[in-house]
Amino acid sequence: MITPLVALVRRDLRLFFSDQRSVLMSFLAPIVIASFFGYVFGGSGGKTETSKIPVLIVDQDGSDISRQIASGLTADKNLEVKVVSSESAKELVRKGKATVAILLPKEFGANAAKALFTSDGKPEIDFFYDPSHRMEMGMAQGILTGQVMQTVSKEMFGGATGQKMASDALARVEQSQGLDKASKSTISDLLRSVEKFNNENAKAKVDGKPVSSGGFTTPYQVREEAVTSGTSVEYNGYAHSFGGMGIQFILFMGIDVGIGVLLQRQRGLWKRLRAAPISKTLLLSARVISAAIIALVILTVIFTFARIVFGVRIEGSMLGFVGICLAFSLMTATFGLLIAALGKTPEAARGLSVFVTLLLVMLGGAWVPAFIFPQWLQTVTKFVPTRWAMDGLDAMTWRGLGVDAALGPIAVLLGFALLFGAVAVHQFRWEAEG
Amino acid sequence: MLQVNSLKKNYGALQAVDGVTFCASDGETIGLLGPNGAGKTTTVSIIAGLLSPTSGEVLINGRPLSGDTDPVKRKIGLVPQDLALYDEMSALDNLSFFGALYDLSGAPLTRAIAEALDLVGLADRAKDKVGTFSGGMKRRLNLAAALLHDPQILLLDEPTVGVDPQSRNAIFDNLEVLKSRGKTLIYTTHYMEEAERLCDRLVIIDHGKVIADDTLPNLYQLLPVTNVLAIELADPPDAPLLLGLKALPQVEAAESQGRVLKIGIRHLSEDTPAILQWLVMEGHPYTHLANERASLETVFLNLTGRSLRDS
Numbered sequence: 001m002i003t004p005l006v007a008l009v010r011r012d013l014r015l016f017f018s019d020q021r022s023v024l025m026s027f028l029a030p031i032v033i034a035s036f037f038g039y040v041f042g043g044s045g046g047k048t049e050t051s052k053i054p055v056l057i058v059d060q061d062g063s064d065i066s067r068q069i070a071s072g073l074t075a076d077k078n079l080e081v082k083v084v085s086s087e088s089a090k091e092l093v094r095k096g097k098a099t100v101a102i103l104l105p106k107e108f109g110a111n112a113a114k115a116l117f118t119s120d121g122k123p124e125i126d127f128f129y130d131p132s133h134r135m136e137m138g139m140a141q142g143i144l145t146g147q148v149m150q151t152v153s154k155e156m157f158g159g160a161t162g163q164k165m166a167s168d169a170l171a172r173v174e175q176s177q178g179l180d181k182a183s184k185s186t187i188s189d190l191l192r193s194v195e196k197f198n199n200e201n202a203k204a205k206v207d208g209k210p211v212s213s214g215g216f217t218t219p220y221q222v223r224e225e226a227v228t229s230g231t232s233v234e235y236n237g238y239a240h241s242f243g244g245m246g247i248q249f250i251l252f253m254g255i256d257v258g259i260g261v262l263l264q265r266q267r268g269l270w271k272r273l274r275a276a277p278i279s280k281t282l283l284l285s286a287r288v289i290s291a292a293i294i295a296l297v298i299l300t301v302i303f304t305f306a307r308i309v310f311g312v313r314i315e316g317s318m319l320g321f322v323g324i325c326l327a328f329s330l331m332t333a334t335f336g337l338l339i340a341a342l343g344k345t346p347e348a349a350r351g352l353s354v355f356v357t358l359l360l361v362m363l364g365g366a367w368v369p370a371f372i373f374p375q376w377l378q379t380v381t382k383f384v385p386t387r388w389a390m391d392g393l394d395a396m397t398w399r400g401l402g403v404d405a406a407l408g409p410i411a412v413l414l415g416f417a418l419l420f421g422a423v424a425v426h427q428f429r430w431e432a433e434g
Numbered sequence: 435m436l437q438v439n440s441l442k443k444n445y446g447a448l449q450a451v452d453g454v455t456f457c458a459s460d461g462e463t464i465g466l467l468g469p470n471g472a473g474k475t476t477t478v479s480i481i482a483g484l485l486s487p488t489s490g491e492v493l494i495n496g497r498p499l500s501g502d503t504d505p506v507k508r509k510i511g512l513v514p515q516d517l518a519l520y521d522e523m524s525a526l527d528n529l530s531f532f533g534a535l536y537d538l539s540g541a542p543l544t545r546a547i548a549e550a551l552d553l554v555g556l557a558d559r560a561k562d563k564v565g566t567f568s569g570g571m572k573r574r575l576n577l578a579a580a581l582l583h584d585p586q587i588l589l590l591d592e593p594t595v596g597v598d599p600q601s602r603n604a605i606f607d608n609l610e611v612l613k614s615r616g617k618t619l620i621y622t623t624h625y626m627e628e629a630e631r632l633c634d635r636l637v638i639i640d641h642g643k644v645i646a647d648d649t650l651p652n653l654y655q656l657l658p659v660t661n662v663l664a665i666e667l668a669d670p671p672d673a674p675l676l677l678g679l680k681a682l683p684q685v686e687a688a689e690s691q692g693r694v695l696k697i698g699i700r701h702l703s704e705d706t707p708a709i710l711q712w713l714v715m716e717g718h719p720y721t722h723l724a725n726e727r728a729s730l731e732t733v734f735l736n737l738t739g740r741s742l743r744d745s
């Protein structure tokens with residue numbers, strides 16, 4: 001009973017590790033691909049810089065205000081600003097050299113100040129953007145709005161042209177058709193106060209007293225902190241990518257397990273196995289055990305690599321991590337048996353199962369994290385076992401959750417293992433052919 | 435003692451095995467003879483417990499196999515028609531693995547492997563990967579893998595298929611050694627010469643049915659002739675001569691091939707003198723005389739109307 005079981009498991013391990021192709025596919029491939037994905041999707045913590053949005057500015061105004069806006073945008077850490085002529089701007093965006101081009105027209109500064117309190121005569125800013133970068137476009141637009149508000153209002157409250165701007169604005173308000181009487185008098189009061197404020201400031205300047213420089217600013221500041229396992233722990237993109245690629249290539253290994261059984265059948269080896277006085281349970285368990293061992297070895301190797309090279313740590317429960325690895329390994333093993341049970345010939349089984357595996361991996365969020373999926377897809381993928389494996393591994397690595405967060409994934413993975421195993425045993429063709 | 439009783443196996447509408455019955459006493463060598471697709475492998479697979487028959491039963495020492503782990507399975511050694519070996523592993527590792535399936539380990543396993551390798555003459559290649567072996571060597575290792583647990587009954591499914599005459603002889607020598615050790619051999623083949631050389635008894639199968647089951651001498655008795663005389667004449671024989679020959683009571687059949695007369699007879703010593711005498715008296719002196727034994731090939735042809743090779 002024990003001797004044949006050990007012999008069967010040893011045979012599987014020996015065949016796996018003596019096959020250079022399978023070793024290459026199972027160890028080298030996930031490490032290389034996970035390193036790439038990890039690097040591209042955020043890397044480890046704040047060490048790598050996210051790329052800036054390339055922005056072009058065309059300043060046709062050349063006023064104090066427009067120059068201040070340009071320099072304000074240049075100072076923003078999210079933008080990479082270049083001042084260019086209007087002809088080249090559109091062309092550069094079309095060629096993809098810049099994501100956004102902002103065109104400040106003639107008299108923009110003066111008109112913007114006048115339009116601050118009335119809705120008519122607003123100057124237009126032309127905003128050209130690359131449609132393949134909508135997200136960046138939105139971000140640049142937000143930054144621009146803040147910058148323009150700040151610069152224009154600041155100029156009005158105490159800037160060199162502030163006196164003139166305030167009186168111009170006052171005149172416009174008085175003439176405005178669009179405002180009712182009550183609003184007119186309220187805004188006029190406000191503008192007179194601004195005039196008064198500017199006069200006092202001018203006087204203070206002459207007297208050498210401290211000057212309060214005003215202007216609107218965004219009434220908040222953002223303090224960014226990524227929420228991970230703790231304030232000292234940084235998100236590590238490699239943790240996700242190594243988990244994801246581990247899952248993918250272990251499933252590929254699972255396919256090979258199934259194909260291996262089909263090949264055995266084809267080569268007549270199955271006859272020898274069945275002629276020996278050993279039970280069906282023993283034959284299948286040996287397969288499951290060896291596949292699970294190989295899966296665990298793969299996970300161990302690639303996470304060790306990730307730890308040494310990219311500092312990926314099990315920030316959460318080690319016990320939970322091991323539990324998820326075990327459950328996933330078992331699921332992979334029974335997945336392999338399922339292929340062996342349902343596949344007719346090795347060739348036919350391979351194509352289909354590779355396709356199914358890639359689907360599982362994709363829907364599981366191993367390529368791109370599931371949290372960027374639309375809501376309905378996030379719900380649907382709850383029925384995909386790889387999603388649970390991926391979420392579980394994420395929880396135990398960079399999210400740093402406790403063992404209780406591992407119980408759900410472990411239970412679901414074991415459930416799938418049981419399901420696959422049951423279907424496989426039920427559908428398995430025990431008879432040797434020919 | 436192996437008994438096979440009215441075995442049937444259907445694959446859909448196809449009756450692969452259709453009521454095969456035979457038995458093999460201990461130490462007996464049975465040839466299962468039949469053309470491609472006759473149902474030989476299917477029969478052997480059912481005996482080994484790999485397939486369950488649609489109906490009928492296989493008894494080993496009077497008992498049917500009960501389940502996968504029945505210890506009676508140890509009495510059977512199967513040499514599959516395909517080379518059932520791991521090319522990626524050495525001969526030694528292959529045999530260790532197959533031995534372990536029969537719960538062999540430690541010293542008994544080592545001894546069994548050494549003996550089996552010795553018998554098939556591969557002891558010096560034990561550590562080499564099977565992938566590097568020639569076809570003949572693989573065939574011999576395929577045989578060795580079935581011997582480790584020292585089974586009483588050996589099921590040999592075309593064990594010489596695809597090997598050169600030299601390797602075939604080597605395998606035959608191995609089988610004769612096993613036979614001399616008192617093993618029961620069930621030998622499947624579609625080569626008549628092989629069956630004639632090795633087997634005590636022949637079970638001839640065609641389209642899943644047993645069409646003959648007897649010893650060699652008795653099977654020869656089934657033939658209308660036992661010998662064919664080939665007589666070369668000085669002049670080509672003519673039609674009246676053939677007619678005259680066929681009229682003789684000793685002649686079963688007669689035909690001409692160029693200057694050679696082929697005459698089928700039943701009893702060599704009794705019939706020959708009369709025929710030769712008649713020829714001389716009729717004025718047809720002969721220049722050469724030879725006798726051919728009728729072969730099993732002819733038996734099959736006679737039983738089915740088809741030749742074994744091209745069916």
Ligand SMILES: Nc1ncnc2c1ncn2[C@@H]1O[C@H](COP(=O)(O)OP(=O)(O)OP(=O)(O)O)[C@@H](O)[C@H]1O
Pocket residue numbers: 433434445448449450468469470471472473474475476477515624
């Ligand atoms: N699994 C199967 N499904 C359907 N038909 C089968 C199956 N196995 C065998 N057969 C058919 O059963 C018949 C007997 O096959 P079998 O392999 O027993 O013949 P055989 O005598 O061993 O032939 P060969 O000399 O070619 O090895 C053949 O017609 C074959 O096509």
Ligand SMILES: [Mg+2]
Pocket residue numbers: 474475476515591
């Ligand atoms: Mg066959």
